Amino acid sequence: MRKHYLFILLCVFTLFTSCAGGDDSPIVSENVDPTVVKTGKLTGKVMSQNGTKPIGGASVFTFDDKYKIYYTTSDADGNFTLVAPAGNQTIHIQTGNGSNFRTEISATVKDNETLNLDASQTKLNQVAKIAYVKGTYDKIEDIIQTLGYTATEITNNDLANLTTVAQYDIIFLNCGSRNNYSSNPGLYTVIDTNLATFVANGGSIYASDWDVAYLVGGTTNTNNCSLAGGFVPDTKLCSKNIGNVGMVGATVNNAGLTTALGFNTLSINYDLGAWQKITNYDPAYWEVLVKETSSNDALMIRTNHFTATGVPTTPIGNAPNSTFVTVCITLPGNIQISLSVPQALVPYLVALGATVGPCSGSSTSGYIYYTTFHNHASGNIGNAGVILQYVILNL
Structure with missing residues (x-):
């Protein structure tokens, strides 16, 4: 009986080791994915277009x-x-949502190897058409140029011409550029309408300090809430020119901006009085990027939630000729990112869960950035200069 029992065990063992008639296929563990993609690594350094920053x-x-x-x-x-x-x-390098600054690189990636991309390949290219209005206290164009990018000077008369405005993707409004309002208020009524059309159709604006008047009304600056003019609803923002001279301790309130800067606290030198303090804002409409540490007052805000009724559909900047589309992609950890991708990829990405348009805000709105601080002609801007570089590249 014992011999029969040993014989049966031997047969069972033979069946398991023979595995169906001598087939030599390996047994795959449940914890191993047989379709693991072979990968390598790419390293590099993203630089401005002139390779200096x-x-x-x-x-x-x-x-x-x-x-x-x-x-x-x-x-x-x-x-x-x-x-x-x-x-x-194809390796994509972008800032913002990629619609204004982006670079594409062809690279051959080898399994389990690291390829170092040359600095000449990883320069961030300007796609946007950029304009600025000359100011009394600001020269944002100097910062644009130090990065190797180009911007065209336009005037308030140009802002009153929608055909001219629509040529651009980004418009910078330097502090003090609204200084002729009192002599020609009718001109600024047209400007307000054109800027509303520009942003509602995807154009982006940066305004600093006194030029909040372009956004919410006022003359050279804004001394109260609910003034005439502007195009951003008065319920969304109020700013008064009551700021005092002095150093202000500030905290960066946005993770992406902190990563880009490499710091999250700084001191901002307000060396001119009567700067615009943000006294009230709608937190559902504006994102605070930088705030005063002691008071939590907003010092730098942005939005892409702008909408307006009765605004004509107007092609803006490079949009009519672009073959790239902004999509929202969800990364592991439920992190959402807005990117620009070639149009041909969109159906496949949507099939995987991406959505067309930015991850937040209005689907057609451009960005509005506003800072209570600015880049003085004297260059006395300190760490704020690095923040303004971020503004330029993320509009």
Whole structure:
């Protein structure tokens, strides 16, 4: 009986080890994915177009042949390491949602190897058409130029011409540029209407200090709430020119901006009095990027929630000729990012859960950035200068 029992055990063991008639296929563990994608790494340093300034907080990404995204961001020194699928890939480098500044790189990624991209490849290119209105106290154009980008000077008369305004993707309003309001208020009524049309159709604006009057009304500056003029609803923002001279301790209130800067606290030198203090804002409409540490007062805000009724549909800047589309993609951890991708990829990304348009805000609105501080002609801006570089690249 014992011999029969041993014989049966031997037969069972033989059946398991033979595995169906001598087939030599390996047994795959339940914890191992047999379709793991072979990957390598790409390293590099994102630089401004003239190669002089590192760009922090830039999105660096690519897709595999099943349209899965591989994504990272550059650190405050512009450095990045991207894990990417092996093979011939297109690497995208973008700031903001990629509609105004972006670069595409062709690279061959090898399995389990690291490829260092040359600095000449990783320069962030300007796609946007940029304009600025000359101011009394600001020269944002100097910061634009130090990054190697170009901007065209326009006037308030140009702002009153919608055809001219619509040529651009971004318009910078330097502090003090609204200084002839009292002599020609009718001109600014037209400007307000044109700026509303511009932003509602995807154009972006940066205004500093006294030029909040372009947004909410007023003459050279804004001394009270609910003044005549402007195009942003008075219920969304109030600013008064009651700021005092002095150093203000500030805190960066946005994770993306902190990554790009490499710091989250700074001192801002308000060396001119009567600067515009934000006294009230709608937190559902505006995002606070920088605030005063002691009082929590907002010092830098942005929105892409602008909408207006009766505004004509108007092609803005490069949009009519662009082959890129803004989409919202969800990363692991439920992190949502807005990126610009080639139009041909959109149906496949949507099938994987992406949505067309930005992750937040109005689907057609451009950005409005407003800072109570500005870049003085004297250059006395300190760390605020790095913040203004971020503003330029993320509009």
